[in-house]
Amino acid sequence: MMLGRQLRTKLTLLKPDMDQRNDYNMIRQKIQHDHAQLKEFEIGETAWVKRCKEDKKFVQTVVKERTGPLSYIVIQDGIERRVHADQMRKAGGGGVTP
Numbered sequence: 001m002m003l004g005r006q007l008r009t010k011l012t013l014l015k016p017d018m019d020q021r022n023d024y025n026m027i028r029q030k031i032q033h034d035h036a037q038l039k040e041f042e043i044g045e046t047a048w049v050k051r052c053k054e055d056k057k058f059v060q061t062v063v064k065e066r067t068g069p070l071s072y073i074v075i076q077d078g079i080e081r082r083v084h085a086d087q088m089r090k091a092g093g094g095g096v097t098p
Contacts (some may be wrong), residue, residue: 039085041072048072049081060091081094 006012041047041063048058061074061081070085 009040039070039086039088039090041066041085041090046091047074049076049083049092050087 006037043063043065047061047063047064051059051062055074060084063072064075064080065073067082067092068074072083072088073080074083074088075081090091
């Protein structure tokens with residue numbers, strides 16, 4: 001180490017530059033994040049909601065109320081349930097279940 005710098009040798013040239021790789025990954029992640037669309041649901045709209053965390057099946061519900069930027073209260077089988085928007089899908093008119 002000389003004057004606070006790492007000496008450049010043949011061995012140091014073999015090691016990958018992790019700073020450059022990390023910068024590239026951070027930029028790529030930022031670009032992907034910026035293109036993500038927020039999910040918004042209207043009151044009274046029908047939506048598909050995951051039944052529970054472990055289950056991958058969806059059930060059709062009706063949005064009753066919006067409690068936060070990404071939280072909703074839905075009516076599922078006559079029971080009110082608070083759900084995050086990431087666990088919801090738009091119910092389109094195609095008749096295909098997610």
